[in-house]
Amino acid sequence: MxxxxxxxxxxxxxxxxxxxxxxxxxxxxxxxxxxxxxPSGAFKSFYTLNAALQIAQTAPVIYIAAEGASGLxxxxxxxxxxxxxxxGQLYFACEEVNLLNLPAVKxxxxxxxxxxxxxxxxxxxxxxxxxxxxxSAKDMGIAIQHNSILQRKLQTATAWVHHSxxxxxxxxxxxxxxxxADAMIELAxxxxxxxxxxxxxxxxxxxxxxxxxxxxxxxxxxxxxxDYGDSSKFSxxxxxxx
Numbered sequence: 637m638x639x640x641x642x643x644x645x646x647x648x649x650x651x652x653x654x655x656x657x658x659x660x661x662x663x664x665x666x667x668x669x670x671x672x673x674x675p676s677g678a679f680k681s682f683y684t685l686n687a688a689l690q691i692a693q694t695a696p697v698i699y700i701a702a703e704g705a706s707g708l709x710x711x712x713x714x715x716x717x718x719x720x721x722x723x724g725q726l727y728f729a730c731e732e733v734n735l736l737n738l739p740a741v742k743x744x745x746x747x748x749x750x751x752x753x754x755x756x757x758x759x760x761x762x763x764x765x766x767x768x769x770x771x772s773a774k775d776m777g778i779a780i781q782h783n784s785i786l787q788r789k790l791q792t793a794t795a796w797v798h799h800s801x802x803x804x805x806x807x808x809x810x811x812x813x814x815x816x817a818d819a820m821i822e823l824a825x826x827x828x829x830x831x832x833x834x835x836x837x838x839x840x841x842x843x844x845x846x847x848x849x850x851x852x853x854x855x856x857x858x859x860x861x862x863d864y865g866d867s868s869k870f871s872x873x874x875x876x877x878x
Contacts, residue, residue, distance in 0.1 A: 656840045659754060659793060660694065662687040663835065663844065666754070666793055668818030669783060673798040673807040678823040679831050679851060680797050681759055682711065682860050687795075688757055689715050692724035695754035700744075702732035702763035707857070714857035727751065732763045735779040745789045753790060759797040770809030780816045806836075830863050 645653070657666040664670045664687055674680050681704060688697045689712070701708055705728070712723055734740040735758065748756065758764045761779075768775040783794055800822070801808045807820070814820060820837035830850055835843035848863040 659687075660691045662690055663819065663821055663833075664691070664755060664793055664795060665818045665838075667787065667791060668793050668839075669780075669787065669816060670793060670795040670819045670821065671798055671807065671813060671817045672795060672821045672823065673800050674823035675800045675804050675825070678800075678825045679849075679860060680823050682851070682858075683821075683823055683831075683833065683849075684757055684759060684795060684797050685711055686715060686860055688726055688755065689719075689721075689723060691754055692726035693721060694724075696725040696727065696751045697755045697757070698727045698729065698748055698751065698753045699757045699759065700729050700731075700733050700764065701759055703760055705730035710855070710857040714854040714859055718854050718859045725751075727753075732766060733758065734766055735761075735764045735782050736766075736768050736775060738782055738785075741782045741786055745786055748790055748792075753792050755793040755795060756786065756790070757795045757797070761796045761798045764796075773810045773812045776810040776812045780812060784816075831860065 654667065656668070658664065659666045672680050672684050685699070685708075688699050691697050708728065708730075712726075715721075716723060729744075733744050744756075762770065765775065765779050768779065770776065783796075786792070787794055796813075798813070799808045800806065804824070807813060807822075814837060817837060818839045819835065822834050822836045824832045824834070826832070830848050832846055832848055834846040837843070849860045850863045851858050852861050
């Protein structure tokens with residue numbers, strides 16, 4: 637895959653570039669680099685899968701499920717049951733794609749190109765940099781560079797599902813990740829059954845206000861919905877029609 641030639645754009649033509657847009661009714665930046673992070677148990681994958689399914693109703697999405705793939709069918713079924721929708725144009729790869737390995741990234745680009753995805757999800761970052769050091773600016777820089785190549789070649793957004801640090805006061809690893817991201821979405825679970833979703837970075841706009849979600853059981857899994865209060869008040873049938 638040959639390198640793309642550098643294209644110079646006159647300053648007075650910058651306004652002709654595509655403006656910053658949001659994918660569907662999600663918080664994910666179109667054609668941008670999105671990072672979703674938080675501690676274990678903060679429903680990061682549920683949140684990201686929910687967004688992927690929303691986007692997939694109108695545009696293709698590729699979801700690299702590098703961990704926890706065995707339960708995905710139940711999560712998808714729960715979402716479809718609740719919203720009375722089909723999965724849409726959502727595709728899964730139930731194995732890691734090594735972001736540190738350019739041939740692996742090029743292989744993904746070749747597979748994805750005919751699909752023309754609006755977003756490619758990597759869940760989780762740790763599984764998609766096997767042998768890499770998250771604290772290393774060098775390793776993280778390589779992964780970010782390869783992610784950028786994928787974005788340019790596919791004209792797509794990417795989303796990395798990541799972990800918070802031990803203090804749970806930010807994302808784990810090198811600061812190169814935050815520097816490169818267009819959007820940083822933090823999920824926090826404080827033991828009160830409410831999932832708080834906040835924007836800790838939005839490159840080209842003001843961060844949006846913190847949102848509160850709650851996990852509601854549906855069939856053999858569940859969905860994340862705006863916090864309506866005590867989830868025990870809702871039966872499975874009621875949940876489906878909220």
